[in-house]
C-alpha cells in the first residue's frame with residue numbers, strides 16, 4: 001500500500017498503486033439498493049458507481065474513507081477519486097508523481113517511481129485528456145507498459161536547461177518540462193528515469209527530476225517546480241489528477257442491447273454509445289433529457305424554459321418532452337426562437353376595418369355602376385324597342401317582308417354614323433318642322449336625313465303605315481323616300497339626296513341673270529308631272545299639302561324633284577289642331593283650305609299656281625312691292641292681269657325672250673290655278689298636260705352661266721327639304737287670315 005512516507009525511505013523501491021478491491025468483486029445487481037450511499041464527502045457517487053459491494057455495477061465500487069485530514073474521500077482501492085463525470089464516462093483520480101533526486105553528499109540518485117495498474121477494472125487512461133509529463137533540467141523519463149512481462153508500449157521525453165533564468169513558466173516544451181501523448185486503451189503504466197540524466201551538474205538550482213501521467217488541462221508548468229520541491233507538496237504528498245475513461249463490459253452497444261438482463265442503458269430516453277477508448281459501451285440520455293441513463297427513469301426531461309437563459313429570448317417558452325417551443329407573446333409576431341418578436345401594429349384592427357370597408361365600398365360602387373349601366377342600356381334598348389313598335393315598326397317590317405320593297409328601316413347607329421353624330425356641319429336645312437342633315441352612307445352614296453322636332457300621339461300609330469304608303473311613291477320627279485328610323489322618339493326619314501338646292505334659291509337667292517324661259521318651263525312641267533302622279537297614280541292618292549318653290553329640289557341638269565310630299569298625311573288634319581300646326585306656307589295657301597280646313601288636290605293646284613307665278617316673275621310668294629308693303633304675289637298678279645299691266649310684274653328676261661303668246665298661256669294657266677273656288681281650278685293632270693304641250697315647243701338644254709354657284713350655295717343651311725319657313729307661326733297665322741279675306 002502506498003503511504004506518504006518520505007521519499008528517501010522509499011528510495012530505490014518501486015511502489016504500485018492498485019485498484020485492488022476491484023479484482024475481488026462479485027457480480028453486482030443491475031439496480032442499486034435504495035439504501036445505498038450516494039455521496040462521499042463532497043463527491044457525488046451515482047450508479048453504476050457506488051459505495052460498497054451491492055451498490056455498484058461490477059468493478060465500480062468505492063470505499064468512502066476518512067483521511068488523515070479528517071475529510072471523507074472516496075477511494076478505488078488505494079487511489080483517491082476526485083470526481084465522476086457520468087455523462088462523459090470519465091473518472092478523475094489522484095496518482096503520485098515519481099521523482100529522481102540527486103544527492104551531492106552521496107553522489108547518488110534517490111528514485112521514487114510509481115506504477116498504476118488498471119488491468120481487470122473498467123478503467124483505462126484517457127488518451128485525449130492525459131499527457132505523460134517530465135520536469136527537470138537534466139531529465140530523461142519514460143512511460144512504459146510491460147505489464148504482460150514484455151514491453152508493449154514505451155515512450156519518453158527529455159527536458160534540459162542551463163540555468164534557472166532560461167526556464168520559462170507556462171511553457172512545457174522541452175526546457176525544464178516536456179510532455180508526450182499516450183495511446184488508446186492504455187491500462188498500465190510505470191515511470192522509469194534514465195540514469196545518465198541525473199542532475200549531477202544542475203543540482204545547485206535543480207536537484208530533482210519528476211514525471212507523471214497527468215491531466216493535461218489541469219497542469220500548468222511553473223519554474224518553481226524546478227527550483228523547489230513544490231510539486232511534491234501538491235495534494236499533500238505529490239499526487240496529481242489523471243483522467244480515466246470507463247466503460248461497461250466488453251461488448252459493443254449492438255451486442256449488449258440484445259441481452260436485456262445485463263444491458264446497462266435501462267432508462268427511458270437513453271441511448272447507447274460505443275466507447276471511444278477501448279471495448280465496452282456507455283449510456284447517455286437522449287437529446288433534451290438529462291440524468292442517469294443507468295437507472296430506470298433516470299433520464300428526465302430538461303425543462304429548457306426554466307434554465308438561466310431562456311432559449312426563446314423574449315418569446316414565450318413552452319416545455320415539451322425532450323424539446324421546447326417558442327411563441328411570440330400575444331399582440332406580437334415574428335420569430336420567437338430568435339427573439340425577434342415585434343409588436344403587432346396597434347392600428348392594425350382599425351386599419352383593417354377601414355381597408356375592408358373601403359374595399360367593400362369600392363366594390364359596391366363598381367357593382368352598382370355596372371348594374372346601373374346594364375339597367376340604362378336595357379332601358380335604352382327597351383325604349384328603342386318601344387319606340388319602334390309605337391311607330392308601327394312591326395307592321396311595317398311585316399309589310400316590307402311581304403311586298404319586298406326597296407325601303408329600309410335604318411338603325412339609330414347607322415344614321416348617327418352617316419351624319420357623324422348629327423354634326424352641325426352636316427345640316428342642309430333647318431326649319432320649324434325640324435332639321436335636315438346630309439348623310440354619308442359610304443361609297444359616295446349620300447342621303448338627306450330629316451329629323452322632325454315633334455310628332456303627336458295620333459300620328460305615331462299611323463307612322464309605319466304612312467311610311468309604307470310613301471315608300472311606294474316612285475317617280476323620277478319626286479324625291480325618293482329611302483327609309484326611316486323608328487327607334488327614336490320622333491322617327492327620322494331618309495330621303496334621296498338632291499344636290500343642286502331648290503327652286504326658291506335658284507330664282508330668288510342666286511345671282512343668275514340668265515334663266516331661260518325653257519328651263520323654267522321644264523321645271524314647272526317636271527313639278528306638275530310629279531304632283532299629277534301623286535294625285536292620280538299613287539295608291540292611295542296623296543295630296544302634297546305644301547307645294548312651294550322651296551319644296552321643289554333641283555337635281556342634275558336642273559331636273560325638278562318635288563320633296564316633302566305627303567306632309568299632309570303625316571300632319572294633323574282636324575280643326576282643333578289647326579291653330580297650333582299650320583299646314584302649308586304663307587303665300588301658297590289655298591284660300592278654300594283656310595275656310596274649310598279641308599285639304600284637297602285642288603289645294604295643291606292653287607299652290608302650284610303660285611309657283612308658276614314665281615317662275616314667271618322671279619318674285620317671292622309674298623314680296624315687298626310698292627310703298628314697301630308686303631304684297632301677295634297671287635292676288636297682285638290676278639289684279640295686274642285684270643288691269644292688263646302684266647308687263648310690270650314679269651321678269652325682264654321672260655319678256656325679252658319674246659314669245660308673248662307662250663307667256664300669256666302660262667299666265668292664263670296660273671290664273672286658272674289660282675281660282676278662289678277649287679272647282680274652277682284645273683286638275684293637276686290638266687296642268688301637267690298643258691305644260692307638256694308648251695314644253696314640247698322648246699326643248700332647251702341649259703347650264704347656268706357660272707357653275708361654281710352650285711358649290712357656293714350647297715353647304716348653306718336653308719329651308720330646303722323642310723316644310724315650313726322661318727316665319728313664326730303667329731305671323732304665319734296672321735297673314736293667312738289676312739289673305740283669306
Ligand SMILES: *[C@@H]1O[C@H](CO)[C@@H](O)[C@H](O)[C@H]1NC(C)=O
Pocket residue numbers: 053054
Ligand atoms: C449483496 O447481495 C447479495 C445478494 O442479494 C447478498 O447475499 C449479500 O449479503 C449482499 N451483501 C451486502 C454487503 O449487503
Ligand SMILES: *[C@@H]1O[C@H](CO)[C@@H](O)[C@H](O)[C@H]1NC(C)=O
Pocket residue numbers: 063065066075077078
Ligand atoms: C481507510 O481507513 C482505515 C482506518 O483509518 C485504514 O485502515 C484503511 O487503510 C483506509 N483505507 C484506505 C484505502 O485508505
Ligand SMILES: *[C@@H]1O[C@H](CO)[C@@H](O)[C@H](O)[C@H]1NC(C)=O
Pocket residue numbers: 087088089273282284285287
Ligand atoms: C452525452 O450527452 C451529453 C449531452 O448531450 C454530451 O455532452 C456527451 O458528450 C454525451 N456523452 C457521450 C459519451 O457521447
Ligand SMILES: *[C@@H]1O[C@H](CO)[C@@H](O)[C@H](O)[C@H]1NC(C)=O
Pocket residue numbers: 101102103104110207208227228229
Ligand atoms: C534538493 O534540494 C532541496 C532544496 O533545494 C532540498 O530541500 C532537498 O533536500 C534536496 N534533496 C536532496 C536529495 O538533496
Ligand SMILES: *[C@@H]1O[C@H](CO)[C@@H](O)[C@H](O)[C@H]1NC(C)=O
Pocket residue numbers: 169170220221222223224230
Ligand atoms: C508559480 O508558483 C509560485 C509559488 O507557488 C506562484 O507564486 C506563482 O504564481 C506560480 N506561477 C505561475 C505562472 O503559476
Ligand SMILES: *[C@@H]1O[C@H](CO)[C@@H](O)[C@H](O)[C@H]1NC(C)=O
Pocket residue numbers: 259261262
Ligand atoms: C445475459 O447476461 C446475463 C448476466 O450478465 C448472463 O448471465 C447471460 O448469460 C447473458 N445472456 C446472453 C445470451 O449472453
Ligand SMILES: *[C@@H]1O[C@H](CO)[C@@H](O)[C@H](O)[C@H]1NC(C)=O
Pocket residue numbers: 268269296297
Ligand atoms: C418509460 O418506462 C416505463 C417503464 O420503466 C414505461 O412504463 C413507460 O411507458 C416508458 N415511457 C416511455 C415514454 O417510453
Ligand SMILES: *[C@@H]1O[C@H](CO)[C@@H](O)[C@H](O)[C@H]1NC(C)=O
Pocket residue numbers: 287288322323324325
Ligand atoms: C425540437 O423541436 C424542433 C422544432 O420545434 C425540431 O426541429 C427538433 O427536431 C425537435 N427536437 C427533438 C429532439 O425532438
Ligand SMILES: *[C@@H]1O[C@H](CO)[C@@H](O)[C@H](O)[C@H]1NC(C)=O
Pocket residue numbers: 335337338
Ligand atoms: C435564427 O437566426 C439565425 C440567423 O439570424 C438563423 O440562421 C436561424 O435559422 C434562426 N433560427 C430559427 C429557429 O429561425
